[in-house]
Amino acid sequence: MLDSLLNGFLTVTEPMNLLLLFSAVFIGFLGGALPGISGVILVVILLPVTYGMDSTSAFMLLTAIYGATVFSGLITSILYRAPGTPEAVMTALDGYPMTQRGEAGKALGIGIFSSVLGGTVGTIVLIIFTPLLASVALQFSSPEFFGLAVLGLTVVASLGGRLILGLIGVMLGLFIATIGIDPLTGTERFTFNSLNLSAGVELIPVIVGLFAVSEVLKKAKENDTEKEITKVKIKIFDSSIFRKIRFTLARSSILGVAIGILPGIGASTAAMVSYSETVRWSKHPKKFGKGVPEGIAAPEAANNAAAMGALVPLFALGIPGSGTTAIILGAFVMHGLQPGPTFMTNNSELIYAVFVGLFIVNILILLFSKPFIRMFSKLLNIPYASLGPIIIICCIVGTFSVRNSMFDVWLMLGFGVLGYFLEKIDFPLVAIILGLVLGPIAESELRRSLALSQGDFSIFFIRPISASLISVAILLVCAVIISPIIKKRKAQKL
Amino acid sequence: MLRNKFISIIALMMVFLLVGCGNSSEESAGKSDENYPSGNMKFLVAAGAGGGTDNFARQVQPMLEENLGTTISVVNLPSASGAQAHKRTANSEGNGLTLDFASSTYITSLAAGQNPTGLEQLTPVARMQSDVMTLIVNPNKYKNFDEFYEHAKNNPEDVTIGGTHAASPDKMAFLEFKDATGLDLNFIPYDEQGSVSSNVLSGNIDGMFGEISSILGYMESGEMKPILIFAEERLKDFPEIPTTVEKGWDLTNGNERGVFVSADTPDEIVSKIEQELKNIYDSDKYQEYEKKTNLDFREGWLGSEEYREKLEKDLDKYKKLQKENK
Incomplete structure (x- = not known):
């Protein structure tokens, strides 16, 4: 393996390939930073360009762009609460409050450090354990995915704010997720005979609307004519903060890789689960959502680690671990490569070049994120009267480009207005996203599991992994219900 | 100085976003085939990027441009099984500038009532690919088709087959197979082909309907095995796999990919496009692509008329199957 790695290193360090990686990181930065333009879209745009390249360069370019977009979603998420990619939604929860407090530099620094660390851990796991982990990932089938989704949904209890509002939010998200054609029977649900609705509601219009547009609307009402010039000073490594977040970083990176490896579940879910676990393990869970470093470190370490993890089943089994990797798989086929279990042995040169490329991408992110973000953060000093409309335009164009649909744009603006009013009553908006992301997984995997077992619910409890996931979820829910009662009792006794 | 930087950043962003939209405007013009094409053309792909139908369209694009x-x-x-692509093509001006690239999913989703654009609103121009439907199993469970058949016959409701989506060619193949x-x-x-494959690999389900071209890697490693081919004759490359027809079942449909235009398009333009596509189909470059992606197991080409007849026949058949299995 060392030989192959060295070979890969030599391939990557060819000047043309280095230039390719460099431009990939820059394109990824830009795309990831713009709300609505996610890694999926960038890879799609660049796919035809790669048909003319040799396979090694093509896949280095695509995977590097993929890695860079997952990272750069955090920039606009922290600065403007406009998540650049779905993966960066959770980062806004604590990142944006820090910006509002004037600590944008600190927040961005934590974000960069956590991302690079998560990405590096992910890449190392990818390099060393790919063949080993791939077979573990196969142990996950419908009952296990259902368990994971249920565990994820219990996160709502740890989001802070009023629990009842969180529950309403999750229900709303779950409801939105049911719109469209039923994936199992093909029945239309809540479509009102509209072709647009039968395609279902995409995640990006909802995220962009609820978070970015609603914030612009809110800001539009504020008076910011006499704003002082903010200087964003980014410090990537701060040892005092590092001491505080090191356990969060370790846990989130490992959790991120583990979730990323599972086929069909991507970096967005990893960020959500890791955030909630961090709240759960924290000594001061009430502070989350108001701007704590752990709240940035957890989702960022996890989503970057998960992005690399999603490549494990792709390389080892030819099964994509997320949306973007599914498109990269299509590119493999176009290059005449045969994805599957023999892929790694047959194309070891290509794979190791891609591995080394990803490693270098993480270094490039570390080196160039600071100057790149400085450009973005200067936009903070533009009067909001000019900046707001620019953000809205980016949101509109980005949302349109997801599936060339004007309907999605209207939907996005509608969710923006909804988000504006919900914010007024301190509604946890992220609960809606939680329902929307995890709902379809939970629903269809529940039904698939029951189809597998011919309607026998014991399938969830005779399989060790799903049994443990579901039991943990049940215990956590019970704990949330019981602990206030115990506290009340104690208070009465005193 | 600072201000200039902002402006350049914003300009850069805008350029970038425009790339993202990538829709060039098309002009409408005369309707005779002499000045065809009368403007820039648009391919609407009824599938997501990176899949077989997308690869097909992007392969034809530079050749037709030239x-x-x-x-x-x-x-x-891609949304709603490509229903939007068919609708937009049907509503486009009949000048042959908007081409719909679709797979058999068009006809299977039409049969299942998930696609409002019927064959009267579209004109099929040509079929260019005809992939072979195959029953694929985990060899740890069944060594060959006879073993599979015996087990399924003696254990009703015990065998589970996977496929993509509820109205896909996979599903129709399943219904046809069950019926016959x-x-x-x-x-x-399942939502994605990847999930189907991983469930076959891990033995959670017994098998799947799919294409040999997508599982060659697993065949090599001995983790998946095609045991039955929906075809009249055995394939040259895989002579050991039995066919449906030799077992006495008349099932030969697979996933097909072709090109459609709006029904308003005059015949001269349709035959002009058909001729252009035929030239591409016969070119070495296109044949090389089919070979590379293993789409050359059987003849893909069908002209406009024959393709329509085939589609109408399939639609009737699938509608009937769909009704019986409600």
Whole structure:
């Protein structure tokens, strides 16, 4: 393996390939930073360009762009609460409050450090354990995915704010997720005979609307004519903060890789689960959502680690671990490569070049994120009267480009207005996203599991992994219900 | 100085975003085939980027651009099994500038009532690919088709087959197969091909309907095995796999990919496009692509008329199957 790695290193360090990686990181930065333009879209745009390249360069370019977009979603998420990619939604929860407090530099620094660390851990796991982990990932089938989704949904209890509002939010998200054609029977649900609705509601219009547009609307009402010039000073490594977040970083990176490896579940879910676990393990869970470093470190370490993890089943089994990797798989086929279990042995040169490329991408992110973000953060000093409309335009164009649909744009603006009013009553908006992301997984995997077992619910409890996931979820829910009662009792006794 | 930087950043962003939209405007013009194409063309792909239908469209794009001396933009409209692509093509002006690239999913989703654009609103121009439907199993469970058949016959409702989506060619193949063999089998639709494959690999389901081209890697490693081919004759490359027809079942449909235009398009333009596509189909470059992606197991080409007849026949058949299995 060392030989192959060295070979890969030599391939990557060819000047043309280095230039390719460099431009990939820059394109990824830009795309990831713009709300609505996610890694999926960038890879799609660049796919035809790669048909003319040799396979090694093509896949280095695509995977590097993929890695860079997952990272750069955090920039606009922290600065403007406009998540650049779905993966960066959770980062806004604590990142944006820090910006509002004037600590944008600190927040961005934590974000960069956590991302690079998560990405590096992910890449190392990818390099060393790919063949080993791939077979573990196969142990996950419908009952296990259902368990994971249920565990994820219990996160709502740890989001802070009023629990009842969180529950309403999750229900709303779950409801939105049911719109469209039923994936199992093909029945239309809540479509009102509209072709647009039968395609279902995409995640990006909802995220962009609820978070970015609603914030612009809110800001539009504020008076910011006499704003002082903010200087964003980014410090990537701060040892005092590092001491505080090191356990969060370790846990989130490992959790991120583990979730990323599972086929069909991507970096967005990893960020959500890791955030909630961090709240759960924290000594001061009430502070989350108001701007704590752990709240940035957890989702960022996890989503970057998960992005690399999603490549494990792709390389080892030819099964994509997320949306973007599914498109990269299509590119493999176009290059005449045969994805599957023999892929790694047959194309070891290509794979190791891609591995080394990803490693270098993480270094490039570390080196160039600071100057790149400085450009973005200067936009903070533009009067909001000019900046707001620019953000809205980016949101509109980005949302349109997801599936060339004007309907999605209207939907996005509608969710923006909804988000504006919900914010007024301190509604946890992220609960809606939680329902929307995890709902379809939970629903269809529940039904698939029951189809597998011919309607026998014991399938969830005779399989060790799903049994443990579901039991943990049940215990956590019970704990949330019981602990206030115990506290009340104690208070009465005193 | 600072201000200039902002402006350049914003300008850069805008350029970038425009790339993202990538829709060039198309002009309408005369309707005779002499000045065809009368403007820039648009391919609407009824599937997501990176899949077989998308690869097909993007393969044809540069060749057609060169032959016709025009610019073609490709737009993916994957949602609702590509229903949007068909609707937009049907509503486009009948000038042959908007081409719909679709797979058999068009006809299977039409049969299942998930696609409002019927064959009267579209004109099929040509079929260019005809992939072979195959029953694929985990060899740890069944060594060959006879073993599979015996087990399924003696254990009704015990065998579960996977496929993509509820109205896909996979599902129709399953219904056809069930109908012809009289076996009592279950079907579970997954969202992605990857999930189907991983469930076959891990043995959670018994098998799947799919294409040999997508599982060559697993065949090599001995983790998946095609045991039955929907075809009249055995394939040259895989002479050991039995066919449906030799077992006495008349099932030969696979996933097909072709090109459609709006029904308003005059015949001269349709035959002009058909001719252009035929030239591409016969070219070495296109044949090389089919070989590379293993789409050359059987003849893909069908002209406009024959393709329509085939589609109408399939539609009737699938509608009937769909009704019986409600």
